[in-house]
Each structure stands twice: as C-alpha cells, then as structure tokens.
Amino acid sequence: MPRYLIRRLGQALLVVAGVIVLTFAVMRLVPGDPAVAYAGPKATAAELAEARRRFGLDDPLPVQLWNYVRDLLHGDWGISLHTRQPVRDDLFQAFPASLELVGAALIIAVAAGIPLGVAAARYKGRLPDLSVRLSSMLAVSVPVFWLALALQTVFASGLGWFPVAGEYDASLDRTSPLHLYTNITAVDALITGNWPILTSTLSHLVLPALVIAAYPAGVVAQMTRAALIEESSRDHARLERALGFGETAVLTRFALRPALNPVLSLIALVFAYSIVNGFLVEAVFNWPGLGRYAADSIRSLDTPAIAGVTLLVAVLYVVANLAVDLLQGVVDPRVRAR
Amino acid sequence: MTAPALPALRRTPLRRLAGVDRLAAAGAVLLGIIVLAALLAPWIAPYPDDGGSATHPLEALLPPSGAHWFGTDQVGRDVFSRVLFGARTSLLIAVAVLAISGVIGVVLGVVAGYAGGWARDVIMRVTDVFLAFPALLLSLALAVVLQPSVTTVIVAIAVTWWPWYARLTASVAASVATRGFVDAARCLGVPAPLIVLRHVLPNSLTPVLVQLSLDGGGVILTAAALSYLGLGAHEPTSEWGLMVQQGQTLFTTDWWVVTFPGLAILATAFAFNVLGEGLRARLSR
Numbered sequence: 102m103p104r105y106l107i108r109r110l111g112q113a114l115l116v117v118a119g120v121i122v123l124t125f126a127v128m129r130l131v132p133g134d135p136a137v138a139y140a141g142p143k144a145t146a147a148e149l150a151e152a153r154r155r156f157g158l159d160d161p162l163p164v165q166l167w168n169y170v171r172d173l174l175h176g177d178w179g180i181s182l183h184t185r186q187p188v189r190d191d192l193f194q195a196f197p198a199s200l201e202l203v204g205a206a207l208i209i210a211v212a213a214g215i216p217l218g219v220a221a222a223r224y225k226g227r228l229p230d231l232s233v234r235l236s237s238m239l240a241v242s243v244p245v246f247w248l249a250l251a252l253q254t255v256f257a258s259g260l261g262w263f264p265v266a267g268e269y270d271a272s273l274d275r276t277s278p279l280h281l282y283t284n285i286t287a288v289d290a291l292i293t294g295n296w297p298i299l300t301s302t303l304s305h306l307v308l309p310a311l312v313i314a315a316y317p318a319g320v321v322a323q324m325t326r327a328a329l330i331e332e333s334s335r336d337h338a339r340l341e342r343a344l345g346f347g348e349t350a351v352l353t354r355f356a357l358r359p360a361l362n363p364v365l366s367l368i369a370l371v372f373a374y375s376i377v378n379g380f381l382v383e384a385v386f387n388w389p390g391l392g393r394y395a396a397d398s399i400r401s402l403d404t405p406a407i408a409g410v411t412l413l414v415a416v417l418y419v420v421a422n423l424a425v426d427l428l429q430g431v432v433d434p435r436v437r438a439r
Numbered sequence: 440m441t442a443p444a445l446p447a448l449r450r451t452p453l454r455r456l457a458g459v460d461r462l463a464a465a466g467a468v469l470l471g472i473i474v475l476a477a478l479l480a481p482w483i484a485p486y487p488d489d490g491g492s493a494t495h496p497l498e499a500l501l502p503p504s505g506a507h508w509f510g511t512d513q514v515g516r517d518v519f520s521r522v523l524f525g526a527r528t529s530l531l532i533a534v535a536v537l538a539i540s541g542v543i544g545v546v547l548g549v550v551a552g553y554a555g556g557w558a559r560d561v562i563m564r565v566t567d568v569f570l571a572f573p574a575l576l577l578s579l580a581l582a583v584v585l586q587p588s589v590t591t592v593i594v595a596i597a598v599t600w601w602p603w604y605a606r607l608t609a610s611v612a613a614s615v616a617t618r619g620f621v622d623a624a625r626c627l628g629v630p631a632p633l634i635v636l637r638h639v640l641p642n643s644l645t646p647v648l649v650q651l652s653l654d655g656g657g658v659i660l661t662a663a664a665l666s667y668l669g670l671g672a673h674e675p676t677s678e679w680g681l682m683v684q685q686g687q688t689l690f691t692t693d694w695w696v697v698t699f700p701g702l703a704i705l706a707t708a709f710a711f712n713v714l715g716e717g718l719r720a721r722l723s724r
Contacts, residue, residue, distance in 0.1 A: 117571075242709035244680070246664060247701030377579075385687075411577070422571075
C-alpha cells in the first residue's frame with residue numbers, strides 16, 4: 102500500500118505542476134497588456150512602467166513562470182483587476198457558496214438517480230426503463246443556462262413558489278445575523294440554530310440545485326442501470342434466484358452494493374464538472390459563488406481572477422480523482438497492483 | 440441465389456445499425472432532420488435574410504403565428520429562420536472540433552501506443568494535465584484570452600477535447616502493436632513509420648470513430664455555453680447560445696425568443712446522445 106500511495110501521490114503532484122504551467126501559458130496568451138488593464142486607460146507612461154514592474158512583465162518568460170509558482174506557493178494568487186482584492190481572498194469567499202450549491206445538487210442527483218436506475222434495471226425493456234432512459238438522456242442533453250432561465254421564469258418570476266435570486270434574504274442579516282464558522286451558509290445556520298436564515302437559504306437553493314442536479318442525476322441513473330444489469334447476470338444472482346429470491350430482492354439486496362462502487366467514483370468525477378456547470382447557473386440565479394465571480398471576471402477580462410478560478414477547480418479535480426483512487430485502493434486490493 | 444447473400448448482408452455496418460433500439464433510431468431520425476435543416480437552411484427558411492443582419496423594427500417581438508412559427512425577436516427577425524441557420528453554426532462547430540481533436544488525438548495516440556516507453560509516458564502525462572480541467576473551464580479560460588468568435592470556440596474546445604482520443608487510440612494501438620502481423624512486418628524490415636501508417640493506424644481507428652460520433656452532443660452543449668457567456672459567435676450570426684443570451688431578459692414577457700433556441704440545443708444534443716448510446720451498446724456486444 103505505501104508504494105501505491107507514493108506513486109499515486111507523485112502522479113497527482115506532477116499533474117498539479119502541469120496544471121500550473123498550462124494555466125500560466127494560457128494567461129500569457131493574452132493579447133492585451135495586463136499592465137494597461139490594471140493601470141487604466143488614462144495612465145501615464147510612468148504609471149504603466151510601475152505596473153509593468155509590479156507584475157514583473159519585463160522579466161523573461163521562465164523567470165515569470167518561476168515567480169508565478171513561487172507566489173502561488175506563498176499563497177499570493179495575484180490581485181483581481183475587478184475587485185482590486187487578492188484573488189485568494191475572493192476565492193475563499195466565493196468557494197463555500199459554490200460548494201453548498203453543488204453539494205445540494207449532488208445529494209439530489211444521488212437521491213433521484215439511484216432509485217431511478219434501480220427501477221429501470223428492474224423493468225428492463227419495459228415502460229419504466231424506457232421512461233428513465235429517455236428522461237436521463239434529456240437531463241444530460243439540456244443546456245444548463247437555458248434550464249436555469251426556464252425554471253427561474255416559471256417557478257420564481259411566474260408562480261412565485263421560490264425566490265428569484267440570491268443565497269438568502271439579505272434583510273435577515275439585520276434581524277438574525279449569522280455567525281460564520283464554515284462559511285457555508287446552510288451549514289452555519291444549521292449548527293447555530295439560525296432557523297430564519299436556514300429556511301431562507303434552503304428555499305433559495307431549490308431551483309439552482311435542481312438545475313445543476315440534472316446532469317449528474319442523468320449520469321447516475323444510466324450508470325446504476327448498466328451496473329445493475331451487468332451484476333444481475335453474474336453467477337451469484339443466478340444462485341439467489343435459485344434460492345427463491347424475487348427479482349427485486351436480487352437487485353436491491355445483492356446486486357446493488359457491488360454496482361454502487363463505480364457509481365460512487367463517478368460522483369467524485371462529476372463533482373468538478375458540476376462546479377463548472379454551476380458557473381452558468383450561478384450567473385442566472387446571482388448565487389454568490391465561484392461562477393458569479395468567474396462571470397464577472399470574464400466580463401472585465403480579469404486574467405488573474407480567471408487564472409485563480411481555473412487553477413482552483415483543476416486542483417479540486419485532481420484531489421477528487423486522487424481521493425477516489427486511494428479509496429478504491431483501500432477497498433479493492435486489485436487496484437493497488439495496477 | 441438470394442439465400443447465400445443474406446448472411447453477408449447481415450454483417451454489413453448498415454444492417455448492424457438497423458438493429459439498434461427504438462430510442463437510438465429516434466435519435467438518428469432527429470439528427471438527420473437537424474442536419475437536413477442545417478444544409479437546406481437558405482432554401483427552406485421562410486425569411487432567409489433574417490438569418491443575418493436584417494431588421495424589421497415594426498415586427499419586433501411578435502408572438503408565434505402562421506407567418507412566424509416561432510415568433511420574432513427584438514429587432515423583428517423571424518426566430519424560426521434564425522433557429523434553422525443556428526443549426527449550421529452548431530453543426531459546423533461540432534464537426535470542426537471533432538475533426539481537429541480527432542486528428543491530433545489519433546496521431547499522438549498511435550505514436551504513444553506503438554512506440555511505448557518514454558514517448559508514451561510523456562504523451563500520457565500531458566493528457567493527464569489537460570484532462571484535469573473540465574472541458575468547459577479550460578475552453579472558458581482560452582476563449583477569454585482570444586477574441587470572441589466562432590473560430591475561437593472551435594479552437595478552445597478542440598484544445599480540451601483531443602486528450603480523450605489520444606488516450607483511447609494509445610490503448611488500442613498498444614494492443615494492435617503486439618499482434619502477429621505487426622511482428623511479421625517488423626521482421627521483414629518494414630520501417631517503423633510505415634508500420635504505424637499501414638498496419639497500426641487503420642486497425643486502431645474504429646473505437647475512436649465511434650467515440651467521435653458520440654461526442655457531438657457534448658461539443659454542442661459546450662459551444663452553446665461559451666456563446667451564451669458572450670465568448671463565441673456575435674451578432675448578426677445565428678447561434679443558439681447567443682440567441683438565448685440576447686433574449687434572456689425577455690423570458691417573462693416574450694418567452695418564444697429564448698424557448699425555441701434552447702429547445703434546438705436540447706434536441707440536437709439529445710439526438711447525438713441517444714444515437715451514441717445506442718451505437719455504443721450495439722458495438723460493445
């Protein structure tokens with residue numbers, strides 16, 4: 102196990118290093134001059150030179166890359182051009198809100214996807230199967246920004262069942278201020294017993310979380326169905342049938358557990374994808390997370406901020422991947438040998 | 440005479456396709472209609488000029504009717520015509536992205552798979568890095584630093600898309616490289632480039648070609664998202680993501696401006712995905 106662990110960690114570090122270099126390379130493709138963007142259009146030549154010196158733009162590229170890596174490791178992720186604050190602070194502020202949203206979405210996705218996958222496998226080739234396959238296909242094919250707009254228009258603006266935008270009712274900050282521990286509003290409200298903010302946050306969560314849940318729910322349903330069908334054709338399923346277990350029992354009591362293994366690792370992989378998909382949804386629902394921050398950064402061509410977001414999500418993805426591999430290595434010795 | 444011909448017929452690719460299930464068949468039909476609509480847009484669109492920069496201020500935001508099936512947009516253009524022209528943009532992007540990333544991926548993959556050793560290690564580590572970025576994220580970062588245009592969208596997505604094909608081709612090519620006929624060619628003294636070109640490449644293509652045909656939906660969704668964020672096609676190009684973005688503030692009052700372009704994206708991605716799933720299930724059997 103230690104050798105597998107070290108090799109896998111080394112691989113992950115290598116990928117992170119590559120991710121940093123690639124992010125740096127993309128940011129250096131910028132046709133405009135970041136110094137001009139920072140100093141503003143009316144800057145004097147001296148101010149421009151000062152900005153260039155400050156960002157180290159006069160240095161050769163390898164030196165710039167080295168400085169970039171050194172600053173990153175020291176926790177300096179650069180200054181955002183549009184908030185004028187350190188990118189790292191901005192990210193720390195925005196990330197918990199994204200985590201809250203995507204977490205809620207993945208809970209919905211698992212709660213809906215697994216039972217639907219089981220139902221489809223149980224009635225393979227019949228009406229429930231066809232409708233689950235059809236709806237999961239629709240769920241993975243729908244453009245999220247459009248679904249977000251549609252749900253917002255119908256259920257928030259139109260019927261008024263849910264709030265239109267935001268994370269919670271801002272007026273509650275005065276009547277029942279929230280103490281921050283994790284920065285995840287719903288969690289903090291729950292552990293401090295702040296019911297007004299908790300209920301407000303939950304009702305604000307419903308629509309954006311449903312939109313983000315569409316893709317993972319569809320994938321989970323398809324994967325559960327496929328894994329169950331494969332599992333229920335194995336020898337152990339034949340034995341269980343021979344022992345007199347019904348088809349539902351074979352699926353739910355015996356086939357489901359081994360079938361869930363690939364499904365759970367899929368969820369970890371879908372996590373980073375959902376964060377990025379959430380970008381489009383957060384912009385529509387004005388959710389104060391990474392996505393809104395990214396959208397604002399894109400609008401103001403704020404390269405340090407975009408680099409920060411890109412880097413954070415890519416590193417998250419590597420970590421999620423690593424966690425899945427290590428967990429599987431713990432559970433399944435065959436993985437370690439590979 | 441006819442009896443011996445039948446088994447041969449059954450083995451042809453078309454015959455295999457005919458066996459896919461009803462959902463996949465529906466996807467194929469839907470995709471066929473969309474491709475036809477894209478090809479014939481200039482002739483079948485009721486108002487061909489509206490696919491471009493035409494404006495009819497007096498007919499702005501008319502609800503769907505016999506004259507305008509999908510209503511009209513903010514400047515009075517026929518939404519149905521623009522949706523038809525939008526199919527051209529989306530399919531063009533999908534074909535270009537898949538072609539570019541397919542070629543890059545297959546070339547690198549075959550080299551990695553056949554050569555093995557350090558060449559394989561280097562190429563695979565590079566794909567690891569690219570695959571660490573969710574496709575939309577890296578395309579976003581790229582599209583921001585390049586000028587917004589359809590070309591930018593194609594380049595940005597292709598850059599994030601090729602590693603999948605490189606990995607797939609590498610694993611297939613590596614197994615082809617161990618086959619007897621490759622050994623035979625090597626023993627006969629055929630130079631390595633020729634072995635790769637004549638023997639390994641043709642025998643490694645099928646899985647990649649299948650995978651390429653499955654990925655159209657993903658490309659179309661990513662492209663639409665980039666355009667929606669204002670990083671892709673711009674006025675007066677008919678592009679579905681852009682149409683949604685331009686109409687989004689009107690959703691509550693003039694629903695048709697946003698609903699139909701969105702449905703077009705959904706239908707196209709759905710057609711690709713359903714067809715792809717059917718093909719995969721069929722070919723993996």
